Amino acid sequence: MxxxxxxxxxxxxxxxxxxxxxxxxxxxxxxxxxxxxxxxxxxxxxxxxxxxxxxxxxxxxxxxxxxxxxxxxxxxxxxxxxxxxxxxxxxxxxxxxxxxxxxxxxxxxxxxxxxxxxxxxxxxxxxxxxxxxxxxxxxxxxxxxxxxxxxxxxxxxxxxxxxxxxPSVTSDRKATLESELHKLEFRRQQQVKPDELVLLCVMTRFKRQGLMRLIEAMAALPAPLKTRVRLWVVGNDKPDPYVAQAATLGVAEKIIFFGGREDVPRFMQSADLLVHPAHRDMTATVLLEAMASGLPVLATTTCGYAPLVKKANAGLVAPFPYQQTEFNTLLAKALATDERMDWGNNALEFTDNRDIYxxxxxxxxxxxxxxxxxx
Missing domain, CATH: 3.40.50.2000 (Glycogen Phosphorylase B;)
Structure with missing residues (x-):
């Protein structure tokens, strides 16, 4: 027809x-x-x-x-x-x-x-x-x-x-046996040091999806973590206000804005934590995309698929109503804990056994x- x-x-x-x-x-x-x-x-x-x-x-x-x-x-x-x-x-x-x-x-x-x-x-x-x-x-x-x-x-x-x-997750998000090799190569290309921790944001609307919240939380990290953390921002929104905020808070050199990209799976397979502190996101499919890649997640309750992060034990979810100091604490916890590997494995197991494609x-x-x- x-x-x-x-x-x-x-x-x-x-x-x-x-x-x-x-x-x-x-x-x-x-x-x-x-x-x-x-x-x-x-x-x-x-x-x-x-x-x-x-x-x-x-x-x-x-x-x-x-x-x-x-x-x-x-x-x-x-x-x-x-x-x-x-x-x-x-x-x-x-x-x-x-x-x-x-x-x-x-x-x-x-x-x-x-x-x-x-x-x-x-x-x-x-x-x-x-x-x-x-x-x-x-x-x-x-x-x-x-x-x-x-x-x-x-x-x-x-x-x-x-x-x-x-949910709508495309099959290219799914982790493969080669994912770890891709991670090592991509991090080498981006000059990421072995002890550095990479946060990833994949957003289309920086304001609504909470990029300012994340930059503020990065600036509030304890010194030992702040020296090791980097942030990759993937999305085609305008970065100028966030560059200015990062400069004011002293973390501008830790953030790279990549613009809109077709190769999002490479970023997901190469980062250490997806962070999505949205004010409002009716679905936030990016949470499930990250989980299918084996990437742990830190999100807010106002993301539609946040309950699945909890159910899978694939990361942390900030409660409602949002409190910046509480989110700061959760970010520090997610970066410092040894549970991140378990969260990634839980995410893979959960998405392998759910209809998300x-x-x-x-x-x-x-x-x-x-x-x-x-x-």
Whole structure:
């Protein structure tokens, strides 16, 4: 069948965009014709996928995204498909993969009634209502039990249309027999001394995912640990505020910003601890990616997959509400303990015995079933 995928902006460094590409590959593998709409697509489209660029001009997010939706709908009128799948919330989707949190719940928690009078609120709330509201028939793909509970609380009528997907870890994250050799070689290339400890951050949004928290915790480490620690930051966000913070705290020389990278497995297999102190991260798939690599984890409770770190005994989780002094202590503990090797082994055992690789296949099943259901 003919299937259309819509995503505002595709970047290989963003989680929901990688889901889009993986699902597209799976649909092509199953023999479907796949067309992908985006304002911008970084890198190559998956083999067999026809990319259609939407010619937006406005720099105002709400105006830009509204134009995107109208343009795509007009194009679909001329070139119809059997199923339209969205990777951002928008009207008239047959299926929508939702990786972010609930806008309605976030506004209720942190905004005043005045915000509800703004055009921005009306646009974003309208997009969410179009997917989750009682008038919608969109099949909804969700990423975690916590995410499902929040949406079900705000949109109880949509519960029957919600489908919980397994985590999405690509097979290249999985540790192999050669991983230790790769680690030694990569650390040698990065001039890491044998007694140094490497922290790794893999983030797309430095502010939301807590990079400032980590830099502050590094600066607060006891002197014997601080002299040995290094931080690798992988992600294509803007580093300037964090470089300035690190310089003020005296740890700038210990941090390297690598930008967005395709070879994330090399970093995971070569570091000593993944740190993800997010303010809010609905899934934080990076935690499971690290665990599949045998890399211990330090995260915050506000990460969707943090309970699996606890369940696997694969590292430490900072409790809620967040306290910087407590996180500082946990970082020092994680670096000083001899348990890190056990945490890594526990992570490998846990991920080897869980379904964490089949998101694209399960999503494709639901997409195919949605067409059958509609028919």
């Amino acid at each position: 003919d299937i259309a995928l819509s995503i505002y902006h595709y970047s290989p460094f963003q989680g929901h965009a990688r889901h889009c590409a993986n699902i597209a590959r799976e649909l092509v593998r199953r023999g479907h014709t796949v067309r992908a709409y985006a304002m911008k697509w970084e890198g190559d489209a998956p083999d067999g996928v026809r990319f259609v660029q939407v010619p937006v001009k406005s720099k105002v997010p709400e105006e830009r995204n509204a134009f995107f939706y109208r343009w795509v709908q007009a194009h679909l009128q001329k070139f119809p498909v059997q199923c339209h799948v969205g990777f951002n919330k928008m009207p008239k989707l047959d299926v929508c993969l939702v990786t972010e949190g609930c806008y309605k719940a976030q506004v209720a928690e942190s905004c005043t009634w005045v915000h509800k009078m703004t055009p921005a609120y009306k646009f974003w709330a309208g997009c969410e209502e179009a997917v989750f509201g009682p008038e919608s028939s969109t099949q909804i793909l969700l990423m975690s039990g916590a995410q499902r509970a929040i949406f079900a609380n705000q949109f109880p009528d949509a519960t029957a249309r919600m489908h919980l997907l397994p 089949s998101l694209a296949q399960k999503a494709a099943d639901i997409i195919e079933a949605s067409v059958t259901r509609a028919g």
